[in-house]
Amino acid sequence: MSGSRALAAVGTYLPPWGDGRGRTTGPDEDAVTLAVAAGRAALGEAGPQVRAVVFVTRELPLLVGGNAAALLAGIGLPDDVPVTEQVGGAPAVLDALAGAAPGTLVVAADAQAGAPAGAAAALVGDTGVPIELVDRVVRSLPVQSRVDGGPARDYADPRLQRERGLGPAVEALELSDKPVAVAGLAAKQAAALSVGQAPRLPTLGASAALFALAGLEQVGTGGLVLAVEQASATAIRIGGVPAVRRDEPAVRAPQRTVDNPGPEIAISLAAYERAFDAKLRWEAGRCDACGTLAMPPRFRCLGCGSEAGWSSAPLPRTGAVYTGVTVHVPVPGLPTPYSLAIVELDGVDVRALVKVTGVPAGTTEIGDRGRLVLRRVAVRSGIPDYGYALFPDPRPADAGQREGAAR
Known part of the structure; x- marks a missing residue:
């Protein structure tokens, strides 16, 4: 032993x-x-x-x-x-x-x-x-x-x-x-x-x-x-x-989606490298001059116009849907339909545009709360491209229906 x-x-x-x-x-x-x-x-x-x-x-x-x-x-x-x-x-x-x-x-x-x-x-x-x-x-x-x-x-x-x-x-x-x-x-x-x-x-x-x-x-x-x-x-x-x-979220039947053929969007390794840490660590840029947050980080601050630089600031991983849309138009390389949401993050003046995951497309509403989770947003030129998506919290009615179905 x-x-x-x-x-x-x-x-x-x-x-x-x-x-x-x-x-x-x-x-x-x-x-x-x-x-x-x-x-x-x-x-x-x-x-x-x-x-x-x-x-x-x-x-x-x-x-x-x-x-x-x-x-x-x-x-x-x-x-x-x-x-x-x-x-x-x-x-x-x-x-x-x-x-x-x-x-x-x-x-x-x-x-x-x-x-x-x-x-x-x-x-x-x-x-x-x-x-x-x-x-x-x-x-x-x-x-x-x-x-x-x-x-x-x-x-x-x-x-x-x-x-x-x-x-x-x-x-x-x-x-x-x-x-x-x-x-x-x-x-x-x-x-x-x-x-x-x-x-x-x-x-x-x-x-x-x-x-x-x-x-x-x-x-x-x-x-x-x-x-x-x-x-x-x-x-x-x-x-x-x-x-x-x-x-271990409650189980759902897999969503039916359509994979759309067509030319894929090629990856830009320069953009991939530049955004990697902020995107995968879920960090905003905090202006060193005035403290304004920007996600993704910006070279020029939208608050004070400073170009002096910025520091990384971890972002909250919870928030509420400010607005959203469901895409039904076929997009090459992306299973459709899928939903996008602008999420107002808790405790900071930052809104983030992310995909919605873990629920059928079109079921997320304004005001729904959820958490930000790492997902593979695309595969470009054979390279997995990761980012964050909103995983909505279960609604009480939905949880009750799934519990009854499980019985």
């Missing part, structure tokens, strides 16, 4: 779209936006000091150049925090967690088309519930594969997977007791390996390992947690129930 670590907090995020089979990403979500939402949930409002980030997924959006800058900016971490991007599944996440130093944020996201989507994050700290690596086994049985980011290929042999993959992997671990939670398997298979009532997990990929830790809330105790992927497995022991913060 390795030396123990402490699990300070776990954060989870589920997209609002989905059905009884699981959640699915919206047209403006990818692994990075999912990871940002989970990371912010894990850190909470206080935002404890993070010394390193490990990002595990099988759907890295930007391979050349990496996703570290967007991930750090979206979570709100300094740009000197080291980020490790790792391709892997549930066992790799538990491996990263068990070997992490205090101050490490381990984030995992699943955004593969056709599979349940979600993300979770865990903060390793000096205090919290102890975690300890029990054992791991790494074997090869590639029943699923993807080449060069293409579609998944599934060998689809459950018996082979059970008898030559899952079974030998678990036997090789030589566990002294049964796990209380199992990640990476369907609910029925997980229940067969678990003791008691194992928590049902919303994903099967990398994030399932951290959803299993969050699921200990349902179990009410710590214990052995097992993560399996094909023929590899990792087991860790949790010394209690961790603190869990969830960002």
Whole structure:
């Protein structure tokens, strides 16, 4: 066994779209936006000091150049925090967690088309519930594969997977007791390996390992947690129930949109670089001469006309709709219809033009409140372009209707 670590907090995020089979990403979500939402949930409002980030997924959006800058900016971490991007599944996440130093944020996201989507994050700290690596086994049985980011290929042999993959992997671990939670398997298979009532997990990929830790809330105790992927497995022991913060909005049926063919809008890397920090960190420019805020930052202050310079000022992430419009005209590269809103931010004299996300187009009204969340606003020249969108708060009537439908 390795030396123990402490699990300070776990954060989870589920997209609002989905059905009884699981959640699915919206047209403006990818692994990075999912990871940002989970990371912010894990850190909470206080935002404890993070010394390193490990990002595990099988759907890295930007391979050349990496996703570290967007991930750090979206979570709100300094740009000197080291980020490790790792391709892997549930066992790799538990491996990263068990070997992490205090101050490490381990984030995992699943955004593969056709599979349940979600993300979770865990903060390793000096205090919290102890975690300890029990054992791991790494074997090869590639029943699923993807080449060069293409579609998944599934060998689809459950018996082979059970008898030559899952079974030998678990036997090789030589566990002294049964796990209380199992990640990476369907609910029925997980229940067969678990003791008691194992928590049902919303994903099967990398994030399932951290959803299993969050699921200990349902179990009410710590214990052995097992993560399996094909023929590899990792087991860790949790010394209690961790603190869990969830960002899991009520599920909605996916909106029907139309993808419009046509020439895409090419990216301007000069404009992309100039606006990156302000746009992804959600910061305005504060005039050094008079203090007037501008979003985006301007070279010349509209308040006093000064060109002396400006400083960054974090903006509130909540506000109310001042006015809005829904676009039905086909726009190449953008799924339509979609809604835009001018949001009056709380506590500052700033209004921001943003897209509306998480609800069907045309349902947001003047005065509706919501929060600003990171989304992929476009893909230009193959490069994900991130910005902020308004996620409206649920109306009481809508919440009641969805609760009744769930029953």
